[in-house]
Amino acid sequence: MKRRTLLAGAALGLGLTLAGTAMAQDRTKACFVYVGPIGDGGWTYQHHQGLLAVQEAFGDKVETTYQENVPEGADAERVLTQMALSGCDIIFTTSFGYMDATNAVAARFPDVKFEHATGYKREHPNVATYNARFYEGRAVMGTIAGRMTKSNKIGYIASFPIPEVIQGINASYIHARKVNPDVTISVVWAYTWFDPAKEADAAKALIEQGVDVILSHTDSTAPLAELAKTPGTIGFGQASDMAEYKPSPRVSSIIDNWAPYYIKRVQAVIDGTWEQTDAWEGIAGGEVEIGEITEAVPAEVKAEAEAMRDAIAAGTYHPFTGPLNKQDGTPWLAEGQTASDGDLLGMDFYVEGIEGDIPK
Amino acid sequence: MFILEKRPTPSRFWMAATPVLAVILTMIAGGVMFAILGKDPFEAVRTIFWDPLFDPQFSGYSRPQLLVKAGPLILIAVGLSLGFRAGIWNIGAEGQYIMGAIFGAAAGLAFYPSENRLIFPLMVAAGAFGGWVWAMIPAILRTRFRTNEILVSLLLVYVAQSLLASMALGALRSPDGGGFPGSRNLSQWATSANPELIAGTGMHWGVVAAFIAVIASYILLQRHILGFQIRLAGEAPRAARFAGVNPNRLVVLCMGVSGALAGLAGLFEVTGPAGQISIDFNSGYGFTAIIVAFLGRLNPIGILLAGLLMALTYIGGELAQFMLGLPSAAIQAFQGMLLFFLLAVDMLGNYRIRLGFGRAA
Numbered sequence: 001m002k003r004r005t006l007l008a009g010a011a012l013g014l015g016l017t018l019a020g021t022a023m024a025q026d027r028t029k030a031c032f033v034y035v036g037p038i039g040d041g042g043w044t045y046q047h048h049q050g051l052l053a054v055q056e057a058f059g060d061k062v063e064t065t066y067q068e069n070v071p072e073g074a075d076a077e078r079v080l081t082q083m084a085l086s087g088c089d090i091i092f093t094t095s096f097g098y099m100d101a102t103n104a105v106a107a108r109f110p111d112v113k114f115e116h117a118t119g120y121k122r123e124h125p126n127v128a129t130y131n132a133r134f135y136e137g138r139a140v141m142g143t144i145a146g147r148m149t150k151s152n153k154i155g156y157i158a159s160f161p162i163p164e165v166i167q168g169i170n171a172s173y174i175h176a177r178k179v180n181p182d183v184t185i186s187v188v189w190a191y192t193w194f195d196p197a198k199e200a201d202a203a204k205a206l207i208e209q210g211v212d213v214i215l216s217h218t219d220s221t222a223p224l225a226e227l228a229k230t231p232g233t234i235g236f237g238q239a240s241d242m243a244e245y246k247p248s249p250r251v252s253s254i255i256d257n258w259a260p261y262y263i264k265r266v267q268a269v270i271d272g273t274w275e276q277t278d279a280w281e282g283i284a285g286g287e288v289e290i291g292e293i294t295e296a297v298p299a300e301v302k303a304e305a306e307a308m309r310d311a312i313a314a315g316t317y318h319p320f321t322g323p324l325n326k327q328d329g330t331p332w333l334a335e336g337q338t339a340s341d342g343d344l345l346g347m348d349f350y351v352e353g354i355e356g357d358i359p360k
Numbered sequence: 361m362f363i364l365e366k367r368p369t370p371s372r373f374w375m376a377a378t379p380v381l382a383v384i385l386t387m388i389a390g391g392v393m394f395a396i397l398g399k400d401p402f403e404a405v406r407t408i409f410w411d412p413l414f415d416p417q418f419s420g421y422s423r424p425q426l427l428v429k430a431g432p433l434i435l436i437a438v439g440l441s442l443g444f445r446a447g448i449w450n451i452g453a454e455g456q457y458i459m460g461a462i463f464g465a466a467a468g469l470a471f472y473p474s475e476n477r478l479i480f481p482l483m484v485a486a487g488a489f490g491g492w493v494w495a496m497i498p499a500i501l502r503t504r505f506r507t508n509e510i511l512v513s514l515l516l517v518y519v520a521q522s523l524l525a526s527m528a529l530g531a532l533r534s535p536d537g538g539g540f541p542g543s544r545n546l547s548q549w550a551t552s553a554n555p556e557l558i559a560g561t562g563m564h565w566g567v568v569a570a571f572i573a574v575i576a577s578y579i580l581l582q583r584h585i586l587g588f589q590i591r592l593a594g595e596a597p598r599a600a601r602f603a604g605v606n607p608n609r610l611v612v613l614c615m616g617v618s619g620a621l622a623g624l625a626g627l628f629e630v631t632g633p634a635g636q637i638s639i640d641f642n643s644g645y646g647f648t649a650i651i652v653a654f655l656g657r658l659n660p661i662g663i664l665l666a667g668l669l670m671a672l673t674y675i676g677g678e679l680a681q682f683m684l685g686l687p688s689a690a691i692q693a694f695q696g697m698l699l700f701f702l703l704a705v706d707m708l709g710n711y712r713i714r715l716g717f718g719r720a721a
Contacts, residue, residue, distance in 0.1 A: 031682065037688065065683075065685065066682065067678065067681045067682045067688070068688045069688040071640065071643040071644075072638065072640045073633075073634045073640060073641055073643055074428070074629065074633035074635075074643070075643060077633065078422075078425050078428075078429075078675070079678055079682075081421055082418060082421065082422065082675075085417060086417070086418070086682065086683060096540070100635055100636060104635075160525075160529075160541060160639060161529055161541075163540070191639065359525075359526070359530075
């Protein structure tokens with residue numbers, strides 16, 4: 001009697017295990033690693049929106065899971081390994097600092113696909129990278145900033161002096177100067193992606209210097225909250241729309257829209273057509289969106305900004321078009337010449353007219 | 361209602377039992393929190409404490425990872441505990457950890473791509489030296505100018521962080537990195553790598569160093585006159601002075617040892633699990649080690665166990681996050697509860713609880 005129960009139990013257990021495996025094979029598991037909390041209102045929030053879009057698009061066919069606040073470094077490697085062990089089919093690692101960890105774990109799990117955001121290392125066939133051309137959005141914001149500033153002083157809260165951030169500073173400045181030759185830009189380096197207190201301090205310091213338009217390349221809404229306290233100053237939503245600060249100080253925004261890319265890549269895993277790629281889409285591909293330009297901006301400025309957005313989307317205008325010189329006066333791009341992707345990905349210099357040095 | 365009555369001598373039984381009691385209370389209170397969040401409390405607690413050790417799917421990987429995560433915590437905490445026992449408060453181990461990594465990495469990278477076998481020992485020495493130097497600043501300032509070592513060592517953490525960022529972007533930046541921040545990967549360069557010594561155990565040189573530190577500090581405190589002086593200075597400073605203990609010498613010594621051990625932890629981390637100097641290389645080990653030191657009651661064996669327990673809550677917490685979808689804040693709250701309960705039940709060692717009506721004996 002006892003033995004029979006035991007056997008029945010074992011058989012049931014075996015059956016369940018088999019059923020479990022079968023089910024696991026039916027469902028594709030997509031996993032996400034975030035550097036910040038999903039409630040940051042910016043970078044991580046947008047990636048999480050991408051996860052939700054994947055879940056919505058595939059419903060029961062896909063299982064999604066994520067881990068937030070994962071430090072870059074040794075911890076990332078462990079989190080990625082545990083995810084791979086838990087049966088993830090595709091893992092999106094959504095911060096630059098996960099680069100080496102992603103490649104190291106990918107070497108040990110050749111059957112799992114890895115997608116690393118904003119990196120450049122693809123050491124194994126199962127590692128792809130993806131990024132967005134945020135500088136295209138900066139060109140539009142720079143145009144608005146140049147038109148809107150009354151003090152002719154623009155502030156920029158930068159995170160780390162890496163090419164992606166320097167592209168944004170240069171693109172903002174070039175287009176602000178194009179519509180307002182008197183404009184100057186002050187850059188504050190926060191050395192963080194997400195630290196509301198530090199970001200607020202940076203905004204405060206800029207406002208005290210007489211800056212009345214602030215762009216930021218950090219992840220929280222703190223700079224906008226700071227601007228909201230000072231009448232006559234404006235800023236922009238960064239990474240996310242940050243619509244709660246509409247119509248002012250947030251007059252427009254650059255929105256990272258990862259959903260189309262995530263859906264496309266998960267679909268490729270389901271179809272078995274996934275291949276290593278290096279994606280770098282911009283406004284045209286829908287990865288970079290320009291948030292609503294509010295009524296705080298005069299209609300003609302709005303029209304000008306939208307014309308620039310449409311020209312970039314249509315491919316008729318490149319934000320880095322010559323003649324452009326480097327900060328020290330040496331020529332970079334000749335009249336009509338546009339910057340190559342290689343130049344942009346290794347950008348370590350300011351364009352002519354920006355004061356100050358990039359920290360070394 | 362309840363009356364607390366001070367025990368004439370601390371209860372040995374409760375000193376040993378309170379950590380266990382704290383863990384049990386944390387499981388109960390944490391379980392309630394998980395239940396409020398809509399998760400099965402038993403499954404959550406099991407995922408945190410049981411699955412990393414025994415789950416067939418994960419344990420093969422996470423059990424060795426326990427040592428990897430606990431190694432630097434134990435190494436730093438052992439050093440700190442010496443000073444804490446003597447009433448010398450080094451709060452800046454995080455900075456010393458960073459400086460150890462920078463000095464060690466720089467010493468190694470200066471010889472890239474040499475294959476000389478002496479480079480790794482040199483890096484180890486440079487790492488210890490870096491941490492030691494950084495700890496000497498608050499130590500000398502205290503002995504010479506009576507500054508407060510808590511403030512100075514803490515503030516030096518932020519200086520070290522800025523130096524770290526500058527190194528990752530400047531002097532130590534990998535020339536092959538295309539302008540991106542971060543040094544060459546030290547764990548991928550055989551000369552400087554600090555790999556797993558026995559495959560599948562997680563044992564690397566940093567873990568070995570942690571075990572050695574635990575044993576050495578145990579012997580020092582139990583069998584050596586210096587250990588006696590440290591304990592005496594902390595428990596009875598005046599008596600220590602009469603007994604001829606030189607307080608300045610003790611400050612320099614305790615700060616130096618804790619700094620050097622933190623520097624070593626940084627060096628072993630940057631050459632092993634972390635792999636490279638990057639802007640966010642430090643992940644709070646120096647601060648967590650303070651908690652580990654107190655969780656282990658400043659006792660070397662206690663610190664060993666506390667470090668492993670802390671590592672378990674980290675690794676199990678990560679598992680619980682993506683297996684059960686718990687927010688990371690809930691895991692942090694859970695870890696906080698552990699410390700809270702530990703401090704709260706600590707009182708049982710020194711006090712007896714009596715039921716009564718205000719008539720103190």
